[in-house]
Amino acid sequence: MKQKTLKQIYGSVVVLLLLAVYSGYVVRFLDPSEFCAPITKCVFVLGRPETWLPWIAAMHPSLAFVAGLLGISVGLWRLIRERSLSPIERWGLITGITTLLLQGLQTFWFGNKLRDYSDLTHLSLGLLALTAFTVAGLSVLPSFQVLSDARSSKRKYVRFLGMGLLWVTFLLLISGYAQGLDPYSPACGGWPFCSSGWAFSQWGWHILLHRLLSLLALGGVTGMLIITWRGYSQDIIVLPAATALAILFLGQVGLGGVMVNRGYRQDLVALHAFNIVALWLTLSVLVFRVWVRSPHSERQSIATVSWQTRLKAYFLLNKPVIVALLLVTTYTGMVLAAKGIPDARLTFWTLFGGALAAGGASAINQYIDREADKRMQRTAKRPIPAGIITPAQGLAYGIAACWVAFFMLAIMVNLLTALLALAGMIYYVGIYSLWLKPATPQNIVIGGGAGAIPPLVGWAAVANDLQVPALFLFAIIFLWTPPHFWALALVRRKDYARAGIPMLPVVLGEQTTRRQIFIYTLQLVALTLLMPLLNLTGHLFLLIALVLGGGLIYAAWRVLRMPGNRPAYQMYRMSSMYLALIFLALVVDVLV
Known part of the structure; x- marks a missing residue:
């Protein structure tokens, strides 16, 4: 099997599993009664299109099923026909397929009665499958076999710190999901400290554990960030992943605080849940990367x-x-x-x-x-x-x-x-x-x-x-962009040709580019003059738009009729000023 095809299959499995986890989160947090399990319930759920939740509920088991089918197929193909599985890829496939099968059996036996600890087991198996297939896919990429210039001591610290963070984050995720089972409990209702004493409900200990684990993870993430910026300055996987991990974690903490203080609004709850999965996936990539050795390095x-x-x-x-x-x-x-x-x-x-x-x-x-x-x-x-x-x-x-x-x-x-x-x-x-x-x-x-x-x-x-006025602002910049950058491309066409970038002057020639600059400029000015005619702006903007538009059309006409780089460069500079001034004119028109 070609490596490109293999990457596409593994990528598809990971995306499908991500969507499966996210759809499960949406259904569980927003309307638990609509959970689509067993699969036969989906037929009846889809008959009620008055809400979008049933459709997501129907997607959830289907996404996991297709992901499992693809994973099993690629595993059997490479094992039987190619026999070229690395130990890491073999581990990833076996773990991923096993956890998905266990998930399927759990859904089959429990049906739509997945609650409490059984529900947490369902999520845990999904996360393990996601991590396993991600690791299997990364193991076939050459770029992930390249380790940075970090010394062995720093590599050792990052390895064990990353593995510890992986387990802490897993417990953090599960305890946070448990909190979602009883989000309105008075236990630990404040943030960051409890404001309701110690009268915990059934899930109160999970809430307390969740916040203690967050504090522990914060120390680990901070240490990881410091070590990687000092020792992995040339590693294009470890350094960005560790940095993203730190920002995702801080964002997760901030979202958690806002979510508690704003009464568990559904959009914040969903965003909090979605972000933790992104954090988990980033950490999985980071941990896998730092455990791979190679004598090669991009320096x-x-x-x-x-x-x-x-x-x-x-x-x-x-x-x-x-x-x-x-x-x-x-x-x-x-x-x-x-x-x-x-x-x-x-x-x-x-x-x-x-x-x-x-x-x-x-x-x-x-x-x-x-x-x-x-x-x-x-x-x-x-x-x-x-x-x-x-x-x-x-x-x-x-x-x-x-x-x-x-x-x-x-x-x-x-x-x-x-x-x-x-x-x-x-x-x-x-x-x-x-x-x-x-x-x-x-x-x-x-x-x-x-x-x-x-x-x-x-x-x-x-x-x-x-609303409509916002779309007109979008359209103005959309039409402004081609003549602005094509004018620069005329001046720097040799640069773009040397870099292998197919800009319009390089591919279709200067004259075609000059005509296109003039045509797009006419369309741009016409659009700005249309706004007053539709009563979206006042007469002051119309007057300013006429003056600025006339100057820009003249600059574009000079580019069309005069050879050389000078008119094109002047068009490039003038178009920048035009955009700033036409938007400032919109501001002035509103304020006066």
Whole structure:
């Protein structure tokens, strides 16, 4: 079996099991009566489409069944036909298949009467299966066979610390799930300390144990973070995983406190449950990684610089100029939603979280583009290709900033805002950077949606919904992105060609690019003028949009009619100013 196919199968099994665990959480925490077991109950549940819970209940056993079938199939195939299973892969397959079979037998015998300790056993088996199949899949990846430059002493500490954390986190997860069985109990109702004395209910001891285990895990996670940043600076798996683990854990603690103090709101309960599974999976990857030995290592020479220079390098990873422009669009969304000056506290947390989200995504993007950046004159002095920061450190910082932004927005603003920011980060990193940018000259067109999400974040922060004016803000940035970046691509076309990035001037030529810049500019200006006609803005914005739009069209016309790089570079600079000014015009139009 080809390695690519094997990776896809293992990846599918892990994703299916993740969805199975999450769907089980949703059903159990939101409406336990709808739990779809045995499977025959699903037929009757699906006959009541008035709520989405029955559909999730029906999915839960089906996802686990398909995951188990795929796991059994790949295990038998590799054992009978190839006989090439490594000890780790064999262990993962046997453990994963066994736990899923035990889960199936438990569901068959208990039916829809899974309660209390039997329910905890069901969850425990699901987590073990998830970990086992994850380890089996990772064991076939060459990148996970590469250990970093850590000394043996540090490697030993990280190994045993990671294994201890794995068991503590497992107990933490189970005790937290037990707390969910009686979430409204007066026992230990405050946070972080109990506010109701020691009159524990049936599950009160689980609640107390959960918080004590959280304290123990906090010490372990802190130690892991310190050791890995000191000894694993070049390991692109261990360092980012340990950093993500620390942020996920702190986010979990914060969510737990907010959940208790806000009366166990369903969205917070679900997010708390979902996050612990992400934490568990991250820890499983980290522990597996540090127990693998290999004589090979990916190394990069690091410049010896002062701590001030290194701190500045981390700041530059955020692409601060772009972040500032995105914050202008975010604030505009807030002003339009509030129809005035939004609350100062809400504004601070929204803009702070938005800056971290955009900066973190930019850092991950620079990690992905590190080899291409070395070949481009414009980007060769960025922190990672310049050797000031290792790729692992850049990736770890980016992941940390993204997760901090998500938790900050979810706790201090609202869940919709956090999910929109997360969608923007995934769009930029996954869809644009990993998929579109190296694959098609239309990368900027489709990828422009990532930069268009910040005004939606601003609107959702105030209104906790999305309406038509917010979609117009999204469309403005979506249409602005291609002419802005194509103008830069005209100036730097040799750079992009040398780096192997299929930008439009490199693939279809300069003249086609110039025409497309002019066409998109006309569409952009027309869209801004449409907003006053639909009574979405006032006459002041119409006047400003006419002036700014006329100037931008003239700059695009010069790019179309005049050869050379100078008009294109002027278009690039002017389009940046145009976006900032057109959004500021929207703010002024609302306030005056």
